[in-house]
Amino acid sequence: MSSSQVLDKRRILLGITGGIALYKCCDLIRSLRKAGAELRIILSTGAEKFVSPLLFSSLSGSQVFTNADFFSPDDSIIHIELGSWAEVNVIAPATASFISKLRCGQASELLLATLLASKAPTYIFPSMNTTMLEHPAVKENLSTLRNYGYLIYEPKEGELACGVSGKGRLPEPEEIYELLIAHFKPKTLLGKRVLITGGATREYLDDVRFLTNASSGKTAYYLLREAYYRGAEVHLLWGLETFPYVLPRLDYVSSVPYPSIYTTLTTEEMFNKALELFPKVDLAIFASAPCDFTPVEKIPGKIKKKDSLSLSLRLTPDIAKTLGHIKGPKQVTVGFALEEPENLYHYAVQKRQEKNFDLIVANPLGTAGRERSSYFLIGRDSALKFENLSKQELAEMLFEMIELPA
Numbered sequence: 001m002s003s004s005q006v007l008d009k010r011r012i013l014l015g016i017t018g019g020i021a022l023y024k025c026c027d028l029i030r031s032l033r034k035a036g037a038e039l040r041i042i043l044s045t046g047a048e049k050f051v052s053p054l055l056f057s058s059l060s061g062s063q064v065f066t067n068a069d070f071f072s073p074d075d076s077i078i079h080i081e082l083g084s085w086a087e088v089n090v091i092a093p094a095t096a097s098f099i100s101k102l103r104c105g106q107a108s109e110l111l112l113a114t115l116l117a118s119k120a121p122t123y124i125f126p127s128m129n130t131t132m133l134e135h136p137a138v139k140e141n142l143s144t145l146r147n148y149g150y151l152i153y154e155p156k157e158g159e160l161a162c163g164v165s166g167k168g169r170l171p172e173p174e175e176i177y178e179l180l181i182a183h184f185k186p187k188t189l190l191g192k193r194v195l196i197t198g199g200a201t202r203e204y205l206d207d208v209r210f211l212t213n214a215s216s217g218k219t220a221y222y223l224l225r226e227a228y229y230r231g232a233e234v235h236l237l238w239g240l241e242t243f244p245y246v247l248p249r250l251d252y253v254s255s256v257p258y259p260s261i262y263t264t265l266t267t268e269e270m271f272n273k274a275l276e277l278f279p280k281v282d283l284a285i286f287a288s289a290p291c292d293f294t295p296v297e298k299i300p301g302k303i304k305k306k307d308s309l310s311l312s313l314r315l316t317p318d319i320a321k322t323l324g325h326i327k328g329p330k331q332v333t334v335g336f337a338l339e340e341p342e343n344l345y346h347y348a349v350q351k352r353q354e355k356n357f358d359l360i361v362a363n364p365l366g367t368a369g370r371e372r373s374s375y376f377l378i379g380r381d382s383a384l385k386f387e388n389l390s391k392q393e394l395a396e397m398l399f400e401m402i403e404l405p406a
């Protein structure tokens with residue numbers, strides 16, 4: 001199921017308590033609504049002191065509950081109804097006070113009673129001043145809640161609303177949103193190890209100049225995201241200087257390790273690291289665009305300006321081909337081919353055989369850099385064509401198709 005659909009019609013209960021970071025819920029609610037999630041929002045007594053329910057009901061397009069609804073003379077028992085309605089509960093931000101009350105099993109207000117009446121997984125995002133967070137009582141409360149099965153998401157470090165810097169920040173809305181996407185992804189890769197290469201590499205002429213290409217690494221990011229959200233231990237070899245994407249910390253709330261991201265700027269560095277990691281992985285996907293050539297000689301310092309300059313280049317190691325030929329019987333390799341549209345299919349079939357890939361993804365040269373493209377997915381005895389796929393959809397499709405030996 002694609003990420004754009006994974007939250008569609010999912011029943012998410014958002015509990016908002018009286019921490020200053022509750023303003024971040026506005027963006028979270030907007031994203032969840034856009035993704036088609038069904039939302040119910042409950043404000044704690046503290047949260048009601050900061051905002052009116054109108055803010056969140058306008059943003060979410062759904063009813064926002066407060067303690068006034070707890071004892072309303074209605075046919076239904078609201079905390080039981082809400083507690084059994086939700087597929088997942090998210091408490092963000094969670095105040096020290098709320099954490100303490102939940103730990104004691106208090107049911108004195110609607111949000112607390114709803115959580116006691118719920119069997120759904122519950123993510124708790126503590127958010128407070130660092131000294132409060134480090135108080136032994138708060139630490140003990142969190143530890144007990146963890147033992148009860150609540151999924152406690154470690155607060156972030158950084159500047160806090162009270163003006164000091166330290167641990168206690170609520171994660172950005174995007175991180176909470178991504179965590180929810182990961183929550184609903186099928187965990188088909190639990191216990192599997194996946195190696196992904198991504199981005200362009202660079203080959204230095206001197207200390208400041210290099211040859212490279214336009215690969216953005218976006219496809220590799222979506223592959224990493226999909227493999228990680230499906231539960232794999234992911235190792236990314238990244239040919240770019242920065243990794244600008246937000247990933248939630250699944251290791252805080254599950255046994256899925258946070259991906260290892262290695263910056264390997266030259267093809268040789270990427271090759272050496274790939275050789276080291278490859279024996280331990282079940283699946284390798286070669287989505288980087290390593291430079292095929294490197295200068296025979298690298299000049300120390302900076303080459304001085306002159307009328308002309310001739311470069312002598314030699315081939316770099318072929319990462320995908322080398323690993324494709326040393327793979328074990330239970331290892332799967334997937335490669336990419338970017339070629340002229342006329343010969344795309346035939347070239348990709350040939351390349352799959354030459355590099356011993358189990359699967360090759362081929363897309364036409366003219367679409368490089370665009371968000372959407374057409375793709376061939378060619379296996380040992382199958383070939384499929386997809387039109388107008390985004391990079392995210394491609395990554396999701398690939399993991400639907402890849403079958404790993406038990």
Ligand SMILES: Cc1cc2nc3c(=O)[nH]c(=O)nc-3n(C[C@H](O)[C@H](O)[C@H](O)COP(=O)(O)O)c2cc1C
Pocket residue numbers: 016017018019020021044045046047094095096097098099127128129
């Ligand atoms: C301006 C202001 C900001 C606050 N920010 C936080 C906070 O970030 N985290 C926290 O645990 N408590 C914070 N508090 C304290 C809580 O609002 C207070 O403990 C309240 O009783 C919590 O109620 P609740 O648990 O019903 O939401 C803040 C209080 C004020 C006045």
